[in-house]
Amino acid sequence: MTGLTIDHGGAIAVDPDALRDVARRIEGVASRYDDARSALLRAQRVILDTPGFSAQVDTVELWSSGQRLARLHSDCQDTATSALLMADTYEYVELRAEAEMLSLTDPSTAQRLMRSADRLAASDDRIAGLAEELETQWRAERFEGLIGNIVTPDIYDDAFRIAALVGITSGFGKVHPGETLKGTTDRVSVTPVKTSSPSGAPSGIAGALKRMPVTAGAQIAVEKYSFADGSTKYVAYLKGTQSVGWSGKEPWDSESNFELYTEHDSASYQATLEALDAAGAQPGDEVDVVAHSQSGMIAAHLGMESVYDVQMQITAGSPVEPTLDDDQTIIQLVHTDDPVPGFRGGGSPEGTGSADSMVITTQGNPLDSPEDWLVDAHHLDTYIETAEEADASSDPRVDAAGEFWRDLDTAEVIERTEYQAQRVG
Known part of the structure; x- marks a missing residue:
């Protein structure tokens, strides 16, 4: 055995709601980094405003630590935003696929699902394009490993x-x-x-x-x-x-x-x-x-x-x-x-x-x-x-x-x- 892969199957790697939960947790971490940076800046101001205190503390390193915390905060925010975008993309794929399957057996539900998908796509111009890329990649790779070995x-x-x-x-x-x-x-x-x-x-x-x-x-x-x-x-x-x-x-x-x-x-x-x-x-x-x-x-x-x-x-x-x-x-x-x-x-x-x-x-x-x-x-x-x-x-x-x-x-x-x-x- 080699190369074991466990996923949900299809183009959707992660359940959208689970991905949104991860994004919220990352946003929480980002908030902690921002709080730490603010505390560091307040400490730096106190040190600089207190005569003779700055001679005892490496204020340059303190400032550098604040910059690193700012970058970590920004990285977390970017990751959370990307995770939310992918969650919306996965849900868009799910809604459209379910609507297509129900188009013959339950047209009214299929139409409702398509309206939900359209509203989701309208919320961010990138969603429809990302969904198309996901499905294209899935179609290209779904039989990967089946032949040639x-x-x-x-x-x-x-x-x-x-x-x-x-x-x-x-x-x-x-x-x-x-x-x-x-x-x-x-x-x-x-x-x-x-x-x-x-x-x-x-x-x-x-x-x-x-x-x-x-x-x-x-x-x-x-x-x-x-x-x-x-x-x-x-x-x-x-x-x-x-x-x-x-x-x-x-x-x-x-x-x-x-x-x-x-x-x-x-x-x-x-x-x-x-x-x-x-x-x-x-x-x-x-x-x-x-x-x-x-x-x-x-x-x-x-x-x-x-x-x-x-x-x-x-x-x-x-x-x-x-x-x-x-x-x-x-x-x-x-x-x-x-x-x-x-x-x-x-x-x-x-x-x-x-x-x-x-x-x-x-x-x-x-x-x-x-x-x-x-x-x-x-x-x-x-x-x-x-x-x-x-x-x-x-x-x-x-x-x-x-x-x-x-x-x-x-x-x-x-x-x-x-x-x-x-x-x-």
Whole structure:
């Protein structure tokens, strides 16, 4: 692993409100520097006005200290002003992107958002230009690192280019509001194959990815958390593609991949719903999701269109990015040498989800070796290694994710069931 990056995703590096809070704190520091400079100048006047006092004090150094404090005050003010400008720019990008997404499903809200964006742009002539520069830079760099670092450049680089091109031109890489799965799919049977009682919730992102089903043939694990106040929460752990076949008994196959990516119902999605129902999840219950590969698409639609309240989802190597509300958190793990996330089309300039949402990016297999040919960077174990590195970082969003699992750990009872699903008929 090398070059781990943790950000909000898209062109927006920092949540606008968080950036404004930083600017206010910097303004507070600037005020302290100004107060210190004023106190120093008053002391200098007293020294100069007192006969014989200046001979005991280096007034030149005192004056120089005052000048340094003035420069620090000015630098802080400039930094705070720049931070506020960037916060307005990020918000302008968010407002316009949200308005564009809602233009078909909610025109009145889209118009209101555009008016807010226009008012923001009118407040400073620089905002619109900076926003355009941000989006241009994001478009130019969103696939940076995807190609040119593999020992089989011709074939492997073509795979990356094709994935990125499909994601950009098809529009399927970003799941927009109002886009729901269409049609019907094959019937499935879902059978519990193992039950257990974990001693606690996972600890960290890596711990969550390690809770994938381990029983042979199982693709789904559902953990039910029961709390002292009578409330319950669920966490679904969904494996990635299990077969490259088409329309066989295995629901997590190439057919489901194609159906989900093109926004059609799939056997794997239906199997997930049936497993949640079998585990006792009711409409409105909190159901959080940990998903690898194909199941990242299942997580997206669970979070956007299902009857469940999906507050947290962790995806590793997902080919899509959902559009989540600002009270939903998503942690996306992306390897730059994994072609599958290329189907996301680079994501979206506004990012997605709450301020605690993050995209964790690195090169899964930094050493040029034959392992790259085997797409090792897409394997779950490789993503777990990346998650372990992220867990060890000091990023505040990672700390917030840890708080989510600590809350689950207060449950009085945890029941875990692993399920095997098959197509029938």
